[in-house]
Amino acid sequence: MTDTRYTTSPQWPTACPASGASATLKLLNEDFIVTELPLQLPCGEGEHLWLDIEKNGANTAFVAQQLAEAAGVQERDVGYAGLKDRYAITRQWFSIYLPKGDTPDLTQLQHPELKVLGQGRHVKKLRRGDLLGNRFRIVLRDVTGDRGAIEANLQAVATHGVPNYFGAQRFGFDGGNVEQGRAMLAREIRVRNPRKKGIYLSAVRSFVFNEVLALRIRQGLWGKTLSGDVLDEAGRPTGPLWGRGRVLTTDQAQALENGVAERHAALCDGMEHAGLDQERRSLVASPVEMSWQWPQADQLELSFSLRAGSYATSVLNEILCATEPDRHIEDEAAAVE
Template sequence: MTDPQYTTLPQWPNAYPASGASATLKFLNEDFIVTELPLQLPAGEGEHIWLDIEKNGANTAFVAQQLADAAGVTERDVGYAGLKDRHAITRQWFSIYLPKGETPDLTQLVHPEFKVLSQSRHVKKLRPGDLLGNRFRIVLRDVAGDRDAIEANLKAVAAAGVPNYFGAQRFGFDGGNVEQGRAMLAREIRVRNPKKKGIYLSAVRSFVFNEVLALRIQQGLWGQTLPGDVMDEAGRPTGPLWGRGRVSTTDQAQALENGVAERNATLCNGMEHAGLDQDRRALVACPQGLAWEWPQADQLVLSFALPAGNYATSVLNEILRTTEPERHTESEPVVLE
């Protein structure tokens, strides 16, 4: 069996009935506020400067480059826990490796798209994934549709969570990173840039996970535990992050996962040969403290927190359909949380 071409992403199914409602997302940057929940706070001493930064209209990589220039270091000396949205107001931590010399006061740095709220020293560099999660405040404008249906889905999400899909930003513009990853793993193209190679591997791994989760929902298995499932620490069933070794599920769960792998043989075989190891990810994402209000008839405000690696778009997709202004449709860096 040969793999399909991955030129467009499939429309993965929802867990709950569609509300039929729609809204505008990120009409203004302040409509999407993200606050990083740090894994730890700086200790006050060490070879790295940690910076608490609020950015508005800038992506994380751009801010990292600006910090490197201001501190007189290379960009690889700047660390952060995760990439955050550009068209938003986001608060996150950065680190700069500066073991010697005077400590520059970067709180005095002036830039129209970000500001340094505080700085302190710490013993280690921030690396991708070094965060507990993120807290969101999202304003949805031009809400149209059945308010009762929206409320019903909000209550369902609050009670039982949402499918823990990887978000569209994981897959690049129009899902192009998955097809590039397939071509790379099939040796149709050669990718020399390690960063690009990592992005493509991340995209195809996430795609296979989403396919497993989608199949469970299509088969009416949302919210159910299958014979042979591997559970996480919270007691939730998990899906495969593909790599070397056998899947750790058994029975019905293993059969379902192996079936998806067979249909995506180039991706799964390629990931094994690329050196990735088998891992697991929860199939359910549970937004914490989900609350909502209607300040106006056509405006809905949501607030909630998600653990690291979970996507706010997965929450929104279960409530209503959102569209963003055209200025937001350019390709953004993949989110590596």
């Protein structure tokens, strides 16, 4: 891959050895159940109406549109903490800015793809990132391969965690968001829509982070700390979310990260000029309360929680090769955050 075109998503290396096993993911919506772990619950008063919603087969933006229409407000008055998968059953909180008038009872809203389970007033709008994490229950069907190899990788993931890659959803179909971001930063295209601009910047930033993490794994550095690493609160190494400002790493860690930045200089320079600031992200995602069972010989059921910003696909990729039905490929809206 060069610094001129980014037209496909690379296959970044895993930390676990390949099990050689495969399975089908999201054959049914109920095979992928996500429950948001909220940062806080509504306090009972305030200008914002918070809604606890279960959606089935709908993406988050679509639900926000339906809520805005039902409440008679603009879509910008609807908030949520994170995007959730479309082909799944997910439970998450939304907020609606309703400072005046009677509070509508949206638990009576009738829609085939969503249910309002509860509502309450709160003093602030829900914004992106306002969540602790997500709880997953995943059923993998048509599992083929060596169960012993699968079990070994499951144990390794539960014990050591997984590479905290940004998921493929972040990069768009065939990695197109990264190429659009490159073209935008190079001023080959002009992006007027603020939402699209944010998506492209996020894709570029996430791509560079994944490249740093992938290089460490290729060099045999998974689970190891380098001289000059910046550690997270759990004492694990972090990687760069590129932007302006002084690089926080030193010594070996800084040399590795600068090497990746030089290889993707146009992207990194563009992010600095776009006004992004240097941040850090843990290189390790640790599933919490992870368990699994085999309901049938060819079915594997997993349960675990992840902190906000980490991807369930990063867990699955360490265990086996999970493939979704073709209908999902082009219209996955975004990652679970």
